[in-house]
Amino acid sequence: MIQLGLIKxxxxxxxxxxxxxxxxxxxxxxxxEAFTNAYEAIKLLNKKPDNEKICIKxxxxxxxxxxxxxxxxxxxxxxxxxxxxxxxxxxxRFINLDDTSKPFFNKGSGRIQYIHxxxxxxxxxxxxxxxxxxxxxxREFILSKKKAFLxxxxxxxxxxxxxxxxxxxxxxxxxxxxxxxxFNEVNIDILKENIKNRYxxxxxENRSCLPKIILQQMVNEILTKELYIxxxxxxxxxxxxxxxxxxxxxxxxxKGIEQTDKIEIFELKGFKINKAQLDKxxxxxxxxxxxxQDLKLENLLSDEELDGYRYLFLLSGDYISNKDTDTxxxxxxxxKDEFKKEANLFNEEEILLDDLxxxxxxxxxxxxxxxxxxxxxxxxxxxxxxRMFLLSPELIKEAKIRLNDTEEDILEKVYxxxxxxxxxxxxxxxxxxxxxxxxxxxxxxFTEQLxxxxxxxxxxxxxxNKTALTRYxxxxxxxxxLFDKVLKRQLIVQNGGKRNEDEKLLHNxxxxxxxxxxxxxxxxxxxxxxxxxxxxxxxxxxDIEIDGNKIMKQELSEEELNYRDSLEEKRYEKRPDILxxxxxxxxxxxxxxNPDKNISDHLLQINNYASIIRNLSNPEFNFNTFYGxxxxxxxxxxxxxxxxxxxxxxxxFDYVFKPYYRILGRFGREDxxxxxxxxxxxxxxxxxxxxxxLFIDKLLGTISL
Numbered sequence: 001m002i003q004l005g006l007i008k009x010x011x012x013x014x015x016x017x018x019x020x021x022x023x024x025x026x027x028x029x030x031x032x033e034a035f036t037n038a039y040e041a042i043k044l045l046n047k048k049p050d051n052e053k054i055c056i057k058x059x060x061x062x063x064x065x066x067x068x069x070x071x072x073x074x075x076x077x078x079x080x081x082x083x084x085x086x087x088x089x090x091x092x093r094f095i096n097l098d099d100t101s102k103p104f105f106n107k108g109s110g111r112i113q114y115i116h117x118x119x120x121x122x123x124x125x126x127x128x129x130x131x132x133x134x135x136x137x138x139r140e141f142i143l144s145k146k147k148a149f150l151x152x153x154x155x156x157x158x159x160x161x162x163x164x165x166x167x168x169x170x171x172x173x174x175x176x177x178x179x180x181x182x183f184n185e186v187n188i189d190i191l192k193e194n195i196k197n198r199y200x201x202x203x204x205e206n207r208s209c210l211p212k213i214i215l216q217q218m219v220n221e222i223l224t225k226e227l228y229i230x231x232x233x234x235x236x237x238x239x240x241x242x243x244x245x246x247x248x249x250x251x252x253x254x255k256g257i258e259q260t261d262k263i264e265i266f267e268l269k270g271f272k273i274n275k276a277q278l279d280k281x282x283x284x285x286x287x288x289x290x291x292x293q294d295l296k297l298e299n300l301l302s303d304e305e306l307d308g309y310r311y312l313f314l315l316s317g318d319y320i321s322n323k324d325t326d327t328x329x330x331x332x333x334x335x336k337d338e339f340k341k342e343a344n345l346f347n348e349e350e351i352l353l354d355d356l357x358x359x360x361x362x363x364x365x366x367x368x369x370x371x372x373x374x375x376x377x378x379x380x381x382x383x384x385x386x387r388m389f390l391l392s393p394e395l396i397k398e399a400k401i402r403l404n405d406t407e408e409d410i411l412e413k414v415y416x417x418x419x420x421x422x423x424x425x426x427x428x429x430x431x432x433x434x435x436x437x438x439x440x441x442x443x444x445x446f447t448e449q450l451x452x453x454x455x456x457x458x459x460x461x462x463x464x465n466k467t468a469l470t471r472y473x474x475x476x477x478x479x480x481x482l483f484d485k486v487l488k489r490q491l492i493v494q495n496g497g498k499r500n501e502d503e504k505l506l507h508n509x510x511x512x513x514x515x516x517x518x519x520x521x522x523x524x525x526x527x528x529x530x531x532x533x534x535x536x537x538x539x540x541x542x543d544i545e546i547d548g549n550k551i552m553k554q555e556l557s558e559e560e561l562n563y564r565d566s567l568e569e570k571r572y573e574k575r576p577d578i579l580x581x582x583x584x585x586x587x588x589x590x591x592x593x594n595p596d597k598n599i600s601d602h603l604l605q606i607n608n609y610a611s612i613i614r615n616l617s618n619p620e621f622n623f624n625t626f627y628g629x630x631x632x633x634x635x636x637x638x639x640x641x642x643x644x645x646x647x648x649x650x651x652x653f654d655y656v657f658k659p660y661y662r663i664l665g666r667f668g669r670e671d672x673x674x675x676x677x678x679x680x681x682x683x684x685x686x687x688x689x690x691x692x693x694l695f696i697d698k699l700l701g702t703i704s705l
Contacts, residue, residue: 049206049211057078278312336352549620585622662674
């Protein structure tokens, strides 16, 4: 007979063992553990389960001493079942912390979740016993990690074991005094949904012969609500298929991974469920009949529905259950990266999570044509993104893009794959260069060997540089596309009822306002050389600097002050749209106008900027040669020439220019010169597009913008 009182453990220290088994992050885990044990106890009867029952009761005490009449305080949770009970065999297993002899893939550690969450777990069990005069015995014990228990290296206090008059087996487990978690918000509605979701695989497998599952809410010992889980709550399996997965091992060279001939069989069950009953599509790994972990469903978004249905897939198998850890639902099934990096932590041969995911998603497409069609649609979207960003098919494949990846996910994966590819190619190029050390000019085949190395190196370098060049061209293509959309007023921000901000949009697209990083701008839209010049965008004229030195004089004579501020203009406060400084003595002035403004109304603006810079800039800069670009979209050559006859038509009539304008020198300075162009945004776009098409044609062939 098993002793009464505190049951002291030998060969194990409970304080240390309890710390090793972590408390589950799911505060309902103890209830799940107890429910699992109750179901397994019924299975051990070897009788039809549908004649048995599991009853979960939540006890509350109504607070009678406050004005909040409806406030309920949690008291305890009990789980009753009509299973085999805690006979001597089952109790011995319960006592031994690491006992795994119980079937159903048990690790023997679920009871630790009880004591992690509750100060007291009280168990009363009636079981059959041939040595009893009545044929039944009643066992009572308490589970706890209170100091009085652990000081005796015990977690179980065996209170009694005696004959009892009974006709059926029965066990009641009562959780009370939560240690940390707040159970006041728990109710049987929440619990029913959680148990349904948690045990969906188990319930689906046994839909026709489930025990009666009852949930009761008790307030001050009075039953106030009762729910059931029946076969009507459980979807029927729609399709199922067995899946074979090969084990993998580290390759003989110690670097790669290779498949072995050993295989494992898994079972995939598919459920097609009305969208009102299933919130999200998904693939779930099933361990011991419980849903325990997600796999990524690649061909449907989580909340997507097809013709009013969502899809749930359950993958089960002995391999998964055997891989479950002491904290139920936590697996040790490695990914390829984990297996490769830390092979010593795993078996010599393992099933890899990546292979499981890939095979399951392939099988889903085989089982459901409608999802296959969805994949084709998603593939078209990926290909559109591929064309837009000029991504190579090889890079897409290397990045392992999933069809439910967002555009941001896709680009992030591609760029990571790109970085790995570049690093790999760099290493290969270095090997080729290092190989030159082994060449001997005196050898008979020196020329042949040298040519061989040159050929190899020539093949590697273009592969390395192609991605960087492609991204460079793709950036330009996107900027041109955005430029075109702004001009056509197709952006949402342009149609929101706010004031016209087209000029601001175009300005920021070309060279972000109030910045001075011209190398990070898209000034190539105007001229390829402009991105290499120092410059600023919409900076105050009096504050603009070159290499830390202000370009405008700060100490002015009275005459110079009058010139600067005449007509109350405050010219140092003005903000030229873009100023660039290509070299000593030269200055480029770019003025961007709203597309709905007439360019000819602004012909003097660049002249004025050139004059103030020529005459009030610091002498060391000696700005004497200016280039002006007046850009808008309402340009009429005749109108411009009527206002300033010095403008002439360009040879292809798509812009007008003034080859020379004298900038009058003052305060002892010589005259300067100004060359000016008036041009439309549309012309800029057309020119830049043609230049970009040449790049694309050289790199990837002709691609339509």
